[in-house]
Amino acid sequence: MSGEWSSFTPLDVTVQNGLCALIPCNYWYPSYLNNKPRIGIWFNSEASNDNNVALHSKDSSKESTKFRHRTRLSGDLGDNNCSLVIDNVTQQDAGPYIFRVEFGRGDGFNYYPVTQLHITALKHHGQTLTCRVRYPTVSSEQILTLNVQYAPQNLSITSPDNVNNSWVSVNEGNSAAILCSVHSFPTSNLTWRHLGVTLNTTRSSNELWMEFPQLTRQDAGVYQCVAENEHGTAERDVTVTVEYAPWNLSITFPDNVSISRYQCVAENEHGTAERDVTLTVECE
Missing domain, CATH: 2.60.40.10 (Immunoglobulins)
Structure with a gap:
C-alpha cells in the first residue's frame, strides 16, 4: 500500500466514562515520501478544523484546551502507526475523529472515513462488592457498596x-x-x-x-x-x-370599492372570531 494514500481505522469505538480510549490507526502514503519528516494531527470533527485539534504531534499548543495533556500517539508515525490515546475520557470527548498527516510543501492528506467515539456510563455504580476471608475454623465477610462519581x-x-x-x-x-x-x-x-x-x-x-x-x-x-x-x-x-383561538381580527379595503356590509370569519380548532363592517366609499 506504500504507493497510495490509505488507512485503517474502525468506524466506531466505545469506552466507559473516565477510562482511557484508544482509536487504532494505521496509514499509508506514496513511496516518494518515505524518508520525509511528518506531522500527525487528530481532529475531533468531520473535517480538519483548526478549532478542534485533539492532538498535534509537533506543537501541543495547537491542541484544543480540553484535550491538552490528555492525548498522545501510542506508536511511531514512522512505522505507519497513527493510533490515538485519550486519557480520562468524558462525555464531551464523544464525536467524530479524523487523522491527517502533513509532509510539507503541500503533501498532506485527510484519512476518511471518520471514527465515531462513544462514551458510556460506568455500569458499576451502586453495585456491591463482597470480601470473604476463610480459615479452617473461622470465616469473615464484608459487603461494600461501590459509589462511582x-x-x-x-x-x-x-x-x-x-x-x-x-x-x-x-x-x-x-x-x-x-x-x-x-x-x-x-x-x-x-x-x-x-x-x-x-x-x-x-x-x-x-x-x-x-x-x-x-x-x-x-x-x-x-x-x-x-x-x-x-x-x-x-x-x-x-x-x-x-x-390559541383567532383574535385581533381586522378588516381592510382597497381604494375605490363600494361595500355596504362585509363580514370576516376566522376559525381554527380552538375557536371562532368574526367581525362585521359597514362601509360606503364614493367612487369617482
Missing part, C-alpha cells in the same frame, strides 16, 4: 402534555408541567432558564419541575435545563408552543 449524563425532558423531539404544545389557558431529569453522582444542581433569566433551581437533586399554572401566548419560547455537578455539565432545550 461521574458527570451529568442522559439528561431528559418529559411532560404529561404533548412532547415530541424537545417540543411541547399546550392550549392557551391550560396548565402545564415539564420535568427535567438527569443521571449523575453526586447528584446535580438543576436550573431552568428562559431568555437568559433563571426561573427556578434546585440543589443536590436530579429532578426539577417547571410549572405553568395558566399558560398565555407570552409564555411561548425556548426553555433550557442545565445540570451541573463537580465533574461536569449537561444541558438541553425544549420549545414551548401555545395554541
Whole structure:
C-alpha cells in the first residue's frame, strides 16, 4: 500500500466514562515520501478544523484546551502507526475523529472515513462488592457498596402534555408541567432558564419541575435545563408552543370599492372570531 494514500481505522469505538480510549490507526502514503519528516494531527470533527485539534504531534499548543495533556500517539508515525490515546475520557470527548498527516510543501492528506467515539456510563455504580476471608475454623465477610462519581449524563425532558423531539404544545389557558431529569453522582444542581433569566433551581437533586399554572401566548419560547455537578455539565432545550383561538381580527379595503356590509370569519380548532363592517366609499 506504500504507493497510495490509505488507512485503517474502525468506524466506531466505545469506552466507559473516565477510562482511557484508544482509536487504532494505521496509514499509508506514496513511496516518494518515505524518508520525509511528518506531522500527525487528530481532529475531533468531520473535517480538519483548526478549532478542534485533539492532538498535534509537533506543537501541543495547537491542541484544543480540553484535550491538552490528555492525548498522545501510542506508536511511531514512522512505522505507519497513527493510533490515538485519550486519557480520562468524558462525555464531551464523544464525536467524530479524523487523522491527517502533513509532509510539507503541500503533501498532506485527510484519512476518511471518520471514527465515531462513544462514551458510556460506568455500569458499576451502586453495585456491591463482597470480601470473604476463610480459615479452617473461622470465616469473615464484608459487603461494600461501590459509589462511582461521574458527570451529568442522559439528561431528559418529559411532560404529561404533548412532547415530541424537545417540543411541547399546550392550549392557551391550560396548565402545564415539564420535568427535567438527569443521571449523575453526586447528584446535580438543576436550573431552568428562559431568555437568559433563571426561573427556578434546585440543589443536590436530579429532578426539577417547571410549572405553568395558566399558560398565555407570552409564555411561548425556548426553555433550557442545565445540570451541573463537580465533574461536569449537561444541558438541553425544549420549545414551548401555545395554541390559541383567532383574535385581533381586522378588516381592510382597497381604494375605490363600494361595500355596504362585509363580514370576516376566522376559525381554527380552538375557536371562532368574526367581525362585521359597514362601509360606503364614493367612487369617482
